[in-house]
Amino acid sequence: MTQNVGTSGRVLDETGRPLAGLLVSVHNRNLMGPDDLLGTAFTDPEGRYDVRYPPEAYTRFLVTRPDLQVTIHDAAGIRFLAATEKVPSVGAEVQAMPDLTVPRAYAYGWLVTVGEAEPTCLSMGNDVAFLVDGEAAFAALTEAVDRAQRSVYLTQFMFEPDFETTFEEGPANGRRLVDALLDADARGVDVRVLIRETPVLRDSSTTLPTFFAKARDGAHNIRIQTYPLPLHTLHAKAVVVDGEEAFLIGQPFEQRYWDTRAHHAEELRRAPGRPPLHDVSIRLRGPAAGDVGAFVAELWNCRQDHDPMPEPTRPGPVGRHAVQIVRTVPPSQLPRREGGEFGILEAYERAFAAAEQFVYIETQYFTSGAITEALLKALRKNPDLEAILVLNTTVDVPTYISWQNRRVRELLHPDVRGRVGVFTLASMRGSPQPPTPIYVHSKASVVDDRWATVGSANLDGISLESAYEFGLQNKCNLDLNAVVFDGTDGLTPATGAVRGLRCSLWAEHLGCTAKDVAERPPGGWLRPWREAAELNQALLVKEQRLARGFVLPYLEHELP
Numbered sequence: 001m002t003q004n005v006g007t008s009g010r011v012l013d014e015t016g017r018p019l020a021g022l023l024v025s026v027h028n029r030n031l032m033g034p035d036d037l038l039g040t041a042f043t044d045p046e047g048r049y050d051v052r053y054p055p056e057a058y059t060r061f062l063v064t065r066p067d068l069q070v071t072i073h074d075a076a077g078i079r080f081l082a083a084t085e086k087v088p089s090v091g092a093e094v095q096a097m098p099d100l101t102v103p104r105a106y107a108y109g110w111l112v113t114v115g116e117a118e119p120t121c122l123s124m125g126n127d128v129a130f131l132v133d134g135e136a137a138f139a140a141l142t143e144a145v146d147r148a149q150r151s152v153y154l155t156q157f158m159f160e161p162d163f164e165t166t167f168e169e170g171p172a173n174g175r176r177l178v179d180a181l182l183d184a185d186a187r188g189v190d191v192r193v194l195i196r197e198t199p200v201l202r203d204s205s206t207t208l209p210t211f212f213a214k215a216r217d218g219a220h221n222i223r224i225q226t227y228p229l230p231l232h233t234l235h236a237k238a239v240v241v242d243g244e245e246a247f248l249i250g251q252p253f254e255q256r257y258w259d260t261r262a263h264h265a266e267e268l269r270r271a272p273g274r275p276p277l278h279d280v281s282i283r284l285r286g287p288a289a290g291d292v293g294a295f296v297a298e299l300w301n302c303r304q305d306h307d308p309m310p311e312p313t314r315p316g317p318v319g320r321h322a323v324q325i326v327r328t329v330p331p332s333q334l335p336r337r338e339g340g341e342f343g344i345l346e347a348y349e350r351a352f353a354a355a356e357q358f359v360y361i362e363t364q365y366f367t368s369g370a371i372t373e374a375l376l377k378a379l380r381k382n383p384d385l386e387a388i389l390v391l392n393t394t395v396d397v398p399t400y401i402s403w404q405n406r407r408v409r410e411l412l413h414p415d416v417r418g419r420v421g422v423f424t425l426a427s428m429r430g431s432p433q434p435p436t437p438i439y440v441h442s443k444a445s446v447v448d449d450r451w452a453t454v455g456s457a458n459l460d461g462i463s464l465e466s467a468y469e470f471g472l473q474n475k476c477n478l479d480l481n482a483v484v485f486d487g488t489d490g491l492t493p494a495t496g497a498v499r500g501l502r503c504s505l506w507a508e509h510l511g512c513t514a515k516d517v518a519e520r521p522p523g524g525w526l527r528p529w530r531e532a533a534e535l536n537q538a539l540l541v542k543e544q545r546l547a548r549g550f551v552l553p554y555l556e557h558e559l560p
Contacts, residue, residue, distance in 0.1 A: 002091055002092065002093050003055040003064075003093065004055070004065065004066055004068070004090045004091060004092060004093060004094075004095060005052060005053060005054065005055055005093055005094070006050060006051060006052040006053065006093065006094035006095070007026045007038075007039075007049075007050075007051050007068055007070060007094065007095045007097060008048070008049060008050045008051070008094055008095070008096055008097065009048070009049060009070060009084070009096065009097035009098065009099065009100065010043075010046070010047045010048050010049070010099045010100070011024070011043050011047045011049070011072055011082075011099070011100045011101075011102060012047055012099055012100070012101055012102075013101070013102065013103060013104035013107070014101060014103050014104065014117050015104075017047075017104070018043070018045065018046045018047025018048070019043060019047050019102060019104065019107050020042075020043050020044060020045045020046075020047060021042055021043060021075045022042065022043045022072050022073065022074065022075060022081065022102075022107060023040060023042055023072070023073040023074065023075060023076075023077045024040060024041050024042065024043060024049040024051060024070060024071075024072060025037060025039075025040045025070070025071045025073070026038045026039050026040070026051045026053070026068060026069075026070055027068070027069050027070075027071065028057075028058040028063065028066035028067055028068065029067045029068075029069050029086050030063075030067075036057060036058045036066070038051070038053040038057045038058060038066070038068075039051040039052060039053035039057070042075070049070075050094075051070075052094075065089040065090055065091050066089075066090050067086050067087070067088045067089065067090070068086070068087045068090045068095055068097075069083060069084055069085070069086045069087070070083065070084045070097050070100070071083040071084075072100055072102060074107065074108075074349075074350075074353055075353070076352075076353035076377055076378060076381050077377050077381075078349045078352060078353045078373075078374045078377050078378070079346065079349045079350070079353070081102045081106065081107055082100045082101070082102050083100075084097050084098060084100060085098075103115070103116060103117035104117070105117055105118055105119060109350065109354075109489055110350050110351060110354055110451060110485065110488050110489050111324065111350070111489065112324055112326050112343045112346045112347050112350065112483070113346075114341055114342070114343050114346060119324060120324075120326075120343065121288075121291040121324055121325040121326070122322070122323075122324045123286065123287035123288050123290075123291060123314075123322070123323055123324075124287070124317065124321075124322050124491065124492060125286050125287060125316070125317020125318065125319060125320070125321075126284055126285065126286035126287060126288045126289075126317070126318070126319050126320075126321040126322070126323045127284070127285040127286055127318050127319030127320075127321065128282065128283070128284060128319065128321045128323065128484055128497055129282070129283040130280060130281075130282055130452075130454065130497070130500070130501040130504070131247075131280070131281040131282065131283060132261060132279075132280055132501075132504055132505065132508065133259055133260060133261045133263075133277075133278060133279060133280075134251055134257055134258040134259045134260075134277070134279060135258065135259065135260045135261070136261075137247070137249055137250070137251070137279070137281035138165035138166065138177075138258060139165065139166050140247070140283055141165065141177075141239060141247050141249065142165045142166050142175065142177065142180050144239075144241045144245055144247070144283075145177070145180045145181060145184055145239075145241065146180060146183070146184070147241070148184045148187075148189045148241045148242055149187070149189065149242055150189060150190065150242045150243070151189060151190040151191070151192075151240070151241070151242055151243060152181060152184055152189055152190070152191045152192075152239065152240070152241055152242075153190075153191075153192050153194075153239070153240045153293065153296050153297070153300070153309065154192070154193055154194070154238065154239040154240070154296070155193075155194040155195075155227075155234060155236050155237065155238050155296055155299060156193065156194070156195055156196070156204070156237055156252065156253055157196050157233070157234065157235055157236075157237055157252045157456075158196070158202075158203065158204050158252035158253060158254050159177075159193065159195055159204045159208050159252070159253040159254075160204060160207065160208075160253060160254050160255070161176070161178050161207060161208060161211035162176065162255070163176060163177055163178075163253045163254055163255055164176050164177075164255065164258070164269070165177050165180070165258070167269055170268075171268035171269045174269065177253060178211065178212070178215070181193075181222060182215060182216060182220055182222065185220045185221055185222050186220070190221075191221070191222045191223070192222070192223045192224075192225070192300065192309060193208065193222070193223070193224050193225070194225050194226075194227055194234070194296070194299055194300050194303070195208055195224065195225070195226055195227065195234075196226070196227055196229070196233050196234040196235070197226035197227060197228040197229075197234075198228070198229060198233055199228075201233070205226040205228075208224055209224045209226075212224055223307065225300060225303055225304050226303075227299065227303055227478075229330070229333075229478070232330045232333075232462075232475055232476055232477050232478065233477050233478070234299070234477070234478045235456050235457075235463065235477035235478060235479050236295075236299075236327075236455075236456050236477075236478050236479055236480035237249045237250070237251070237252065237456050237480075238292050238295070238296055238480055240289065240292055240293040240296055240312070243289070243290065243293050243312040243313060243315065244285060244289055244290075244315045245283065245284070245285050245289055246283070246284045246285075246288065246289035246292035246293060247281060247282070247283050247284075248281060248282050248284070248292070248454060248455045248456065248480060248481070248482050249281045250279035250280055250281045250441060250442055250443060250444075250454070250455075250456070251277075251279050251281070251441060254271070255269075255270060255271040255274075256270060256271035256274040256277070257277055257279065257441065258270050258271075259276055259277045259278070259279075261508055262429060263276035263277075263278065263425075263427045263429065263438050263550060264276065264427065264429045264430040264431075265427050265428065265429060265430050265431030265436040266430050266431065275436055275437055275438065275439050276427050276436060276437075276438040276439065277438065277439045277441050278362070278425060278438050278439070278440050278441065278442055278508075279441045279442045280362075280442040280443075280444040280454050280501075280505070281454065282454040282455075282482050282484075284323060284482060285315070285318050285319065286315055286316070286317055286318040286319055286321075286323075287314050287315055287316070287317065287323075288323035288324075288325060288482065289315055290312050290313065290314030290315050291314070291325040292325055292480070292482075293312035294311065294312055294314075295325065295327065295480060296309070297309040297310070297311055297312060298334060298336070299334075299478070302333070302334060302335065320492060320493070320495050321484055321485075321486075321492065321495055321497060322484070322485040322486075322488070322491040322492045323482055323483065323484055323485070324347070324482070324483045324485070325480070325481075325482055325483075326343035326344045326346070326347045326453075326455075326480075326481050326482075326483055327341050327343050327344065327478075327479065327480055327481075328341065328342055328343070328344050328345070328457060328463060328464060328465070328476050328477060328478065328479040329341040329342075329476075329478060330474070330475065330476050330477070330478065331474055333478065340474070340476070342464065342465050342476075344453075344455070344457045344463070344464060344479060344481050345370060345371075345464040345465050347453060347481065347483050348371060348374065348445070348453070348459075348464075349370075349374045351445070351447045351451045351453075352374045352375055352377075352378040352447070353374070353377075353378060353381075354447070354448075354451075355378055355382065355385055355447045355448055356382065356384070356385065356448055357384070357385065357386070357448045357449075357520065357525065358385065358386045358387070358388065358447070358448060358525045359375060359378070359385070359386075359387045359388070359445070359446075359447050360387075360388045360389075360445060360446040360447070360502060360505075361387070361388070361389045361390070361444075361445045361459065362389070362390035362391075362440055362442045362444050362445070362505065363389075363390075363391065363440065363442065363443055363444075363445075363458055363459045364392065364395065364439075364440055364441050364442070364443065364458050365392075365395060365397065365400055365404065365458040365459060365460040365463075366389065366391050366404050366407055366408070366459050366460075367400055367403035367404050367407055367459070367460040367461065367469055368407070368459045368460055368461055368464055369407070369461070369468070370461075370464060370465060371407075371459045371464070372407045372410050372411055375387060375411060376410065376411060376413065376416065379416040379419060379420070380415065380416060383419075385419065386419045386420070386421075386524055386525045386526050387411070387419065387420045387421070388421050388423070388525065388526060388529055389408075389411075389420075389421070389422045389423065389554075390423050390424065390425060390440055390509065390551075391404065391408075391422060391423070391424060391440060391554055392424060392437070392439060392440050393424050393437065393554060393555075394437065399469065400460070400469065403460075403469055408422055408554065419524075419526070421526045421529050421530060421533075422553075422554040423509075423529060423533050423551050423552065423553060423554055424437070424440070424551075424552050424553075424554045425437070425438035425440060425509060425550040425551060425552070426438055426546070426550055426552050427546075427550055428545050428546050433540075433543055434540075435540065435546065435552075438550055442454075443455055443456060443457050443458055443459075443463075443481070444501075444505070446498060446501060446502040446505075449486065449498050449499040449502060450485065450486050450487055450488045450494070450498060451483065451484070451485060451486070451488055451498065452483070452484045452486070452497075452498040452501055452502075453481050453482065453483045453484070454481065454482055454484075455479065455480050455481025455482055456477075456479045456480055456481065457477075457479040457480075457481050461476070462475065462476050462477050463476065463477050463479050464476070484497060484498055486498035486499070499518065500514070502517075503515075503517050503518050506528075508549065508550075509549050509550055509551050510528055510529065510532045510548055510549045510551055511532070511546075511547070511548045511549025511550070511551075512528075512548075512549070516528075529551060531548075532548035532549060532551045533548075533551045533552055533553045534553070535547055535548055536548055536549075536551060536552050537552055537553055540552075
């Protein structure tokens with residue numbers, strides 16, 4: 001009897017041209033037990049693959065004829081691209097598979113296509129400003145609302161009416177964001193708020209409408225709409241002003257999220273008793289602001305059919321930056337994406353696959369298996385790549401810290417451990433021993449000073465693809481991120497904006513100047529992080545104060 005010992009075929013793009021360099025895997029799909037990986041190969045310049053393997057690769061449990069299936073991944077083996085139908089009971093010595101078609105733009109590059117032939121929500125000619133920590137972000141947002149002439153549209157996770165954004169003469173003289181919105185309404189500005197509603201968690205779906213119903217004796221036109229999601233949540237935090245300026249704000253509108261870059265342990269403008277908090281937001285002007293506005297309008301209009309939000313006009317170019325707006329959308333939430341959309345995960349996977357020097361991540365939660373696997377594959381593919389992570393050692397979701405410690409241990413595998421650094425932040429400013437942890441609330445990452453993302457998506461399953469941490473399938477948040485490209489894929493000349501963000505963050509955390517960390521130091525990107533964290537930890541052991549910024553080692557990974 002002829003034994004199957006190989007599988008062959010081709011991978012082509014949408015025009016029939018070959019796709020070279022893609023990873024091909026051949027499996028025997030078993031009814032019981034795990035599938036057998038029979039072999040792998042890369043497509044050649046003609047898009048062809050010819051994978052050979054010994055018959056004993058699949059003959060366990062008396063299997064003599066494999067049920068073959070071919071899967072295609074990107075060159076780094078990170079992103080799944082396509083798969084053939086399963087061919088049962090193959091007896092041919094070399095099984096010829098049908099051609100597989102993958103859109104060329106989906107197969108290669110940094111740009112997110114969510115499986116389509118062209119990138120989605122990509123624009124040139126934007127003006128970008130990264131806003132680090134709450135004082136800067138909330139001041140810029142309030143100023144924009146005060147300038148508004150036509151419209152202010154926003155989506156939020158939490159919005160407490162007593163939230164104060166700016167302080168002219170100290171903590172007792174703060175200005176509430178709701179008052180800025182009411183003032184805008186009094187000028188004739190169309191103000192609309194879309195707020196999360198959930199039966200499970202605390203939200204603002206009652207307090208905010210109740211406040212505005214009574215505000216100024218009801219003599220205003222501000223409209224509030226709730227977005228109920230029983231097993232997901234509206235997590236996107238966006239504000240669009242006059243259709244021309246958009247903010248992706250990292251924080252909910254609650255006082256405990258207000259902080260300065262000094263991160264004092266005690267801060268009267270923060271909610272009493274709340275720890276210092278670090279976050280990153282982004283302001284966009286130009287076409288990308290229109291893309292954010294289109295998403296906000298889509299969300300509003302799918303909940304509200306009698307009071308539609310006008311479809312925004314995409315602004316013209318005003319700057320030099322290339323920006324792509326990427327989303328996580330649960331299945332069956334938006335008419336244009338019935339199957340859901342997972343562009344934020346794809347953005348990370350593409351960036352990791354393309355990374356050459358370093359990956360820098362600061363995130364509230366690091367529990368995603370997909371992100372961990374992608375980063376490990378990138379590190380193994382490129383022996384020069386380094387990874388730096390800034391995480392919390394205590395988080396506010398039950399079970400998440402055990403998930404996170406598991407991911408950290410996976411990432412610190414012996415074959416890449418020397419190129420991975422995991423850190424946390426703490427402040428002793430204005431306080432005695434012990435140091436107060438700085439809560440990392442940001443969802444920001446930088447790769448090679450050429451790519452950065454900022455937005456609302458944590459690196460957990462519910463923000464990226466599926467809430468597996470809670471045992472839920474096909475359940476995820478509505479999240480929104482901006483990706484900024486800086487001299488990437490020939491889109492635009494390098495502007496230095498992404499490097500500026502990284503240097504600003506590193507200078508804050510490491511207690512140095514941006515110039516000190518602008519270039520790769522001798523010994524690698526990780527060196528200044530390890531030196532600062534080890535020095536600060538040694539000083540704490542001696543009950544002395546931190547000397548290098550806020551950084552400390554993430555010691556949880558030393559647990560067995």
